[in-house]
Amino acid sequence: MYDNEQKPQRALLISVDYGAFDAESSMDELIALSESAGAEVVGTMIQKLEKPLSATYVGTGRLEELAEICKNQEVDLIIADDELSPIQIKNIEDSTNVRVIDRTMLILDIFALRANSKEGKLQVETAQLRYMLPRLTGKGVEMSRQGGGIGTRGPGESKLETDRRHIRRKLDSLEEKLDEIEKHRELLRQKRKKDGVITAAIVGYTNAGKSTLMNYLTNAGVLEKDQLFATLDPTSRALKLPGGVTVMLIDTVGFVRRLPHHLVKAFRSTLEEAASADIIINVCDVSSEEALLHLEVTKNLLTELGCSDTPIITVFNKSDLVDLDIVPNISNGVRISAKTGAGVDSLLIAIEDNLPVRMTRVKLLVPFDKAGLIAEIRKNGNLISEEYTADGIVAEGLCDSALYAKVKEFQLWT
Numbered sequence: 001m002y003d004n005e006q007k008p009q010r011a012l013l014i015s016v017d018y019g020a021f022d023a024e025s026s027m028d029e030l031i032a033l034s035e036s037a038g039a040e041v042v043g044t045m046i047q048k049l050e051k052p053l054s055a056t057y058v059g060t061g062r063l064e065e066l067a068e069i070c071k072n073q074e075v076d077l078i079i080a081d082d083e084l085s086p087i088q089i090k091n092i093e094d095s096t097n098v099r100v101i102d103r104t105m106l107i108l109d110i111f112a113l114r115a116n117s118k119e120g121k122l123q124v125e126t127a128q129l130r131y132m133l134p135r136l137t138g139k140g141v142e143m144s145r146q147g148g149g150i151g152t153r154g155p156g157e158s159k160l161e162t163d164r165r166h167i168r169r170k171l172d173s174l175e176e177k178l179d180e181i182e183k184h185r186e187l188l189r190q191k192r193k194k195d196g197v198i199t200a201a202i203v204g205y206t207n208a209g210k211s212t213l214m215n216y217l218t219n220a221g222v223l224e225k226d227q228l229f230a231t232l233d234p235t236s237r238a239l240k241l242p243g244g245v246t247v248m249l250i251d252t253v254g255f256v257r258r259l260p261h262h263l264v265k266a267f268r269s270t271l272e273e274a275a276s277a278d279i280i281i282n283v284c285d286v287s288s289e290e291a292l293l294h295l296e297v298t299k300n301l302l303t304e305l306g307c308s309d310t311p312i313i314t315v316f317n318k319s320d321l322v323d324l325d326i327v328p329n330i331s332n333g334v335r336i337s338a339k340t341g342a343g344v345d346s347l348l349i350a351i352e353d354n355l356p357v358r359m360t361r362v363k364l365l366v367p368f369d370k371a372g373l374i375a376e377i378r379k380n381g382n383l384i385s386e387e388y389t390a391d392g393i394v395a396e397g398l399c400d401s402a403l404y405a406k407v408k409e410f411q412l413w414t
């Protein structure tokens with residue numbers, strides 16, 4: 001968010017407090033997000049209203065005030081802490097002569113800034129186009145929406161249609177590419193499962209210290225920075241636990257409240273990487289007043305991603321910054337400092353306590369008089385196939401260690 005001379009843009013942040021969320025703390029986060037995008041915040045304004053005005057978002061009086069501030073403070077950009085409609089954007093721009101963006105566009109901009117990998121870039125572009133498509137508007141479209149119709153079908157309208165078609169085509173091709181990447185990731189995941197690789201994903205609110213923890217545990221050299229959304233692309237590294245088991249640790253993109261759903265959709269392959277892990281390590285910054293809200297946001301997103309059955313270890317990080325002896329009453333919680341390493345031992349033990357039961361894949365030839373074993377695999381393990389042959393039952397399946405001990409003498413080495 002720099003102008004051509006690479007000077008930070010001077011931003012004025014606005015919000016309407018209509019009771020839908022905590023406007024003050026959300027504004028604090030918007031300041032951090034704006035700075036993360038490279039803007040210099042010159043002021044903030046919160047207006048209490050029953051609901052935002054559909055034409056101008058803020059009240060008309062406030063709009064005039066905004067225009068004054070923009071002129072006096074040489075504001076380059078207004079950022080609203082909400083999703084704005086095209087009409088609202090246009091009206092505020094017309095009154096202030098300053099470019100207006102909303103919270104979603106800001107977050108998309110930060111993601112665009114941070115995307116390094118091919119996949120990351122594809123995901124951001126998809127989210128941006130998806131967001132833009134319904135917002136492509138011109139006077140003609142606005143008038144026909146108001147029931148006008150006649151006189152609205154000019155060249156403007158058809159140019160808009162061409163743009164729309166162009167964007168839709170582009171979106172189709174981007175989505176095809178993303179589908180392919182997703183399929184590839186899915187294959188890798190299946191292979192990892194088959195090879196018995198156990199994965200543990202580090203998730204949590206942005207800036208909670210996920211990358212710092214990853215680096216502390218594995219020397220991964222991931223960028224850790226006091227900045228929102230420093231990490232976008234997932235990184236994985238092997239971590240050997242004290243008991244000898246190795247898990248694959250995954251560091252990934254952070255969460256934020258009211259995460260634009262276009263982003264969630266576009267980033268599904270990245271998020272699924274975390275969601276499909278065997279163990280989830282949910283890191284929160286315990287020095288933040290908003291720690292519990294952050295945990296809640298993360299928990300809700302994880303549920304949305306379909307991993308409510310995965311064991312979650314809650315990590316209260318940055319404990320070196322607070323004199324708190326008690327951890328909020330959450331089961332499976334550990335207090336650590338990823339910076340000093342305090343408490344990390346307990347985290348490793350918690351990971352070991354939550355390791356999934358290791359399943360061994362077997363192919364067996366079971367004599368008919370031992371057919372009960374097949375029933376046991378079906379019940380306590382995972383029976384993949386069974387076939388009755390002249391020599392006995394040929395069965396494939398997954399067994400835990402107890403079951404494996406019982407069936408291993410019938411293994412078929414093919």
Ligand SMILES: Nc1nc2c(ncn2[C@@H]2O[C@H](COP(=O)(O)OP(=O)(O)OP(=O)(O)O)[C@@H](O)[C@H]2O)c(=O)[nH]1
Nearest residue numbers: 207208209210211212224225226229230231254338
């Ligand atoms: N004092 C203190 N600072 C920490 C600790 N863990 C992380 N930090 C700092 O918090 C900031 C954010 O850390 P990151 O590891 O980049 O956070 P992240 O969760 O990966 O953030 P995103 O990738 O942006 O979502 C950095 O400035 C870290 O140095 C800790 O235990 N104590």
Ligand SMILES: [Mg+2]
Nearest residue numbers: 210211230231
């Ligand atoms: Mg990070």
